[in-house]
Amino acid sequence: MRARSPSPPLHALSSCLAMLVVAAAAAAQSGPPRTVAEASEWTATSRAADVAAFVEACRGLAHGARLSVRSAGTSEQGRDLLVVRVAEARGKPFPLRALVIGNIHAGEVEGKEALQLLLRELAAGEHGDVLAHCELWLLPVYNVDGNEAVGPKNRPGQNGPDVVGRRANANGLDLNRDFVKADAAETRALLRLFREVDPHLFVDLHTTNGSYHGYHLTYSPSLSPNVDPGVAKLSRALLDDATATMRAQGFATFDYGNFETRDWDGGGAPESERGVRGWWSYDHRARYGVNYFGLRNRIGVLSEAYSYDGFRERTAATHAFVLSLLRGLVARRDEVLAAAAAADRALAHDAVAFGHATKFAPPERLPVLVGDVAEIAGDGDRPLRRVRKGEAVAETMSVFRAFAASASLPLPEHWAVLAPGPDVLARLSDHGVEHEMLSAPRTVRAQRFAIGSKRKKPKYQGHQEIVLTGGWQEPADVELPAGTVLVAARQRLGRLAATLLEPQSEDSLSSWNYFEATTTERYPVLRVPR
Numbered sequence: 001m002r003a004r005s006p007s008p009p010l011h012a013l014s015s016c017l018a019m020l021v022v023a024a025a026a027a028a029q030s031g032p033p034r035t036v037a038e039a040s041e042w043t044a045t046s047r048a049a050d051v052a053a054f055v056e057a058c059r060g061l062a063h064g065a066r067l068s069v070r071s072a073g074t075s076e077q078g079r080d081l082l083v084v085r086v087a088e089a090r091g092k093p094f095p096l097r098a099l100v101i102g103n104i105h106a107g108e109v110e111g112k113e114a115l116q117l118l119l120r121e122l123a124a125g126e127h128g129d130v131l132a133h134c135e136l137w138l139l140p141v142y143n144v145d146g147n148e149a150v151g152p153k154n155r156p157g158q159n160g161p162d163v164v165g166r167r168a169n170a171n172g173l174d175l176n177r178d179f180v181k182a183d184a185a186e187t188r189a190l191l192r193l194f195r196e197v198d199p200h201l202f203v204d205l206h207t208t209n210g211s212y213h214g215y216h217l218t219y220s221p222s223l224s225p226n227v228d229p230g231v232a233k234l235s236r237a238l239l240d241d242a243t244a245t246m247r248a249q250g251f252a253t254f255d256y257g258n259f260e261t262r263d264w265d266g267g268g269a270p271e272s273e274r275g276v277r278g279w280w281s282y283d284h285r286a287r288y289g290v291n292y293f294g295l296r297n298r299i300g301v302l303s304e305a306y307s308y309d310g311f312r313e314r315t316a317a318t319h320a321f322v323l324s325l326l327r328g329l330v331a332r333r334d335e336v337l338a339a340a341a342a343a344d345r346a347l348a349h350d351a352v353a354f355g356h357a358t359k360f361a362p363p364e365r366l367p368v369l370v371g372d373v374a375e376i377a378g379d380g381d382r383p384l385r386r387v388r389k390g391e392a393v394a395e396t397m398s399v400f401r402a403f404a405a406s407a408s409l410p411l412p413e414h415w416a417v418l419a420p421g422p423d424v425l426a427r428l429s430d431h432g433v434e435h436e437m438l439s440a441p442r443t444v445r446a447q448r449f450a451i452g453s454k455r456k457k458p459k460y461q462g463h464q465e466i467v468l469t470g471g472w473q474e475p476a477d478v479e480l481p482a483g484t485v486l487v488a489a490r491q492r493l494g495r496l497a498a499t500l501l502e503p504q505s506e507d508s509l510s511s512w513n514y515f516e517a518t519t520t521e522r523y524p525v526l527r528v529p530r
């Protein structure tokens with residue numbers, strides 16, 4: 001009903017005023033919003049709704065207009081993947097973009113907390129040096145369904161908080177093994193963000209509960225041997241810069257590794273040599289987000305806080321590392337833009353080789369900080385904790401922090417995919433790999449891959465991976481039927497296309513059964529040589 005009087009009744013007005021006064025007093029008293037971690041004295045971590053409310057409160061700060069909140073897509077259980085774009089308002093698009101995700105493994109919670117602290121600082125007007133040149137995309141809770149599946153047994157041995165989310169998504173998938181097969185809704189949402197934003201830097205925030213070392217945080221660039229050499233070189237330079245910046249702030253950082261490494265999760269990861277004292281990295285395959293991202297000709301960085309430091313210290317190290325990387329990215333912005341453009345162009349013009357049969361590269365002799373931990377027993381619902389103990393000791397040893405292909409072949413002009421199913425076409429589109437379907441038969445000179453053996457591995461991540469051996473035959477005239485899909489190697493994502501399509505690729509669509517039905521005595525993807 002419409003009020004007769006142009007002004008509201010007096011009692012209503014006074015109660016409105018009273019509410020405004022109360023709200024203003026509360027805001028003045030509480031100041032900027034605090035995270036769940038801060039408000040709980042670092043004994044608890046935030047749920048998805050806490051993060052959304054915190055970001056909304058940050059938008060009310062003096063420079064909150066820098067933040068715009070979007071959904072990058074929905075999780076398997078229908079939750080929004082909240083992503084915050086942070087940029088200074090201006091007319092033209094930003095030349096430089098960075099994307100940082102937290103919580104891909106939802107028990108590893110400090111990325112989520114560090115990104116909230118960073119968002120509050122940005123909303124308060126800090127870090128104008130970064131925003132002057134770079135647009136930020138921050139996605140604090142990537143595995144949002146895992147984040148909500150909280151419990152005290154999700155991360156045994158971690159030095160708090162006691163109750164965290166679980167590693168896997170709602171379908172039991174490890175999202176950091178899903179970047180090629182893209183089975184999870186979360187992965188497909190992130191691939192869309194990669195396509196739409198095309199970040200120059202992608203940072204994936206984790207926590208390691210592996211070997212007892214002496215670092216606050218360890219990191220890795222993309223370890224795929226098929227990353228563009230210019231991009232790989234610049235990735236290493238950015239990590240060296242960040243190491244120096246972190247050292248100046250009292251944080252010790254180094255390449256991610258373990259004193260021994262095994263196929264911990266049954267996925268066929270490379271293993272260290274038994275009895276060889278060294279520092280061994282993890283894997284080169286594209287199923288891991290950062291390795292995958294390098295194949296898009298851009299810089300990927302894995303960040304691993306140290307599980308045996310306190311929750312607050314881990315969050316501080318992660319926050320400092322993200323800022324160090326962003327400052328380094330901005331400082332080297334001309335090189336970054338040039339390297340990305342050169343890598344994209346190289347695919348169109350240069351002869352590029354595709355490497356496979358990948359092994360650890362020869363080691364470097366470098367000092368590694370060796371640490372130790374003490375155990376604090378759990379009781380009831382309090383899980384056991386391992387806590388950093390004593391001073392770390394530097395020991396020079398063999399450091400295996402890179403991989404090298406032991407075989408290679410030149411990229412073709414095209415790959416011809418015979419009778420691709422809709423799942424194959426969907427994945428090529430998800431990855432942003434350009435392809436065209438023949439509407440009429442076409443005769444080309446092409447090579448076929450004769451299968452020597454086809455082995456199925458034990459069940460892993462919902463699949464039984466296929467491993468093929470065999471050899472490419474001499475080129476011959478082949479009539480490609482209508483419906484064949486041609487994928488040009490001379491495209492920006494030619495390196496990624498090779499990884500997805502080559503029969504000898506160590507992490508391809510074939511590995512994950514996409515071509516299982518069409519792989520008989522020959523492989524259903526042909527090479528049309530240059």
Ligand SMILES: [Zn+2]
Nearest residue numbers: 105108206207
């Ligand atoms: Zn992790």
